[in-house]
Amino acid sequence: MKYKxxxxxxxxxxxxxxxxTVTTVMALITIAVMAVVIYRLFRSSKGGVTVPGGWKFxxxx
Numbered sequence: 001m002k003y004k005x006x007x008x009x010x011x012x013x014x015x016x017x018x019x020x021t022v023t024t025v026m027a028l029i030t031i032a033v034m035a036v037v038i039y040r041l042f043r044s045s046k047g048g049v050t051v052p053g054g055w056k057f058x059x060x061x
Contacts, residue, residue, distance in 0.1 A: 045060070046059070046060050047059055
């Protein structure tokens with residue numbers, strides 16, 4: 001890997017934190033979607049869930 005010294009213009013145009021921002025936005029979207037799914041799941045009168053490991057939950061309102 002070769003290192004290159006940046007000019008003043010290149011250093012001023014360099015922006016830090018874009019990856020952190022994208023990661024944060026994706027995490028918030030994932031949390032929001034999961035919150036809606038869990039809310040709708042537990043608000044239903046009939047339902048069932050199968051999770052990895054063989055656990056099964058079902059209920060009738």
